[in-house]
Amino acid sequence: MNIKFLHVALGLALTATAMSASAQKKYTEGVVNLTTNMRGQQVDAKGYFRTDSSAFAFSAGPASIKILTDAGGKSMAVLVDVPVANLKKAAIATPDEVDQALAELPAFTFAPGTETKQISGFNCKKVVATDTKTKKTYDIWITNDISVPVTGIAKYYREIGGFPVQYTSFSQGQSTEVTVKSVSDEKAPAGTFGIPADFEKISMDDLKAMSGGR
Secondary structure, eight states, rough: OHHHHHHHHHHHHHTTTOOOOOEEEEESEEEEEEEEEEETTTEEEEEOSSSEEEEEEEEETTTTEEEEEESSOOEEEEEEEGGGOOOOOOOOHHHHHHHHHHHOOOEEEEEEEEEEEEEEEEEEEEEEEETTTTTEEEEEEEEEEEOOHHHOOOOTTTTTEEEEEEEEEEETEEEEEEEEEEEEEOOOOTTTTTTTTSEEEEHHHHHHHHHHHO
């Protein structure tokens, strides 16, 4: 698993869910199904959420990857399970590593537009996000049809005014386009938000080395 691939995944974990202040349907627990592109490959992923935690899960070749974060964005763990290699690792980020990752994210201002369309069954409107650091702009499509807990929301989308359905995700210089396909109140399987006892706990540096990055 290339480390740049992992960076994209970490960015997605921080933007898998979002909050709407005036929503028609409110979720306190559920699953966001989404699609994205990682290094030229289409990836289907699931973002499990509840009020205090989120878990972003996807597959990368023979590996099953799960990224755990808390509601405050102060803790993060990356679980890697490769059955064919009998490998189970859980990389735990330090508070400084989490803070550094968040500091490197874009800082946006938002300009709501009048353009609307349906995406995956959601009534969406376009918001133009401008990164104050680079001055680049991005078209983000949000809906007010639903709201979910702020669990896992990236700081840069918290003030956008709705639930991002089609958006750009960022992490450590990497970006990717994301489309939410559905949101349901399906409960996560038992143990989804924890680290199983049979996973070896390692550092993020250990994970980077294992992934072939620096």
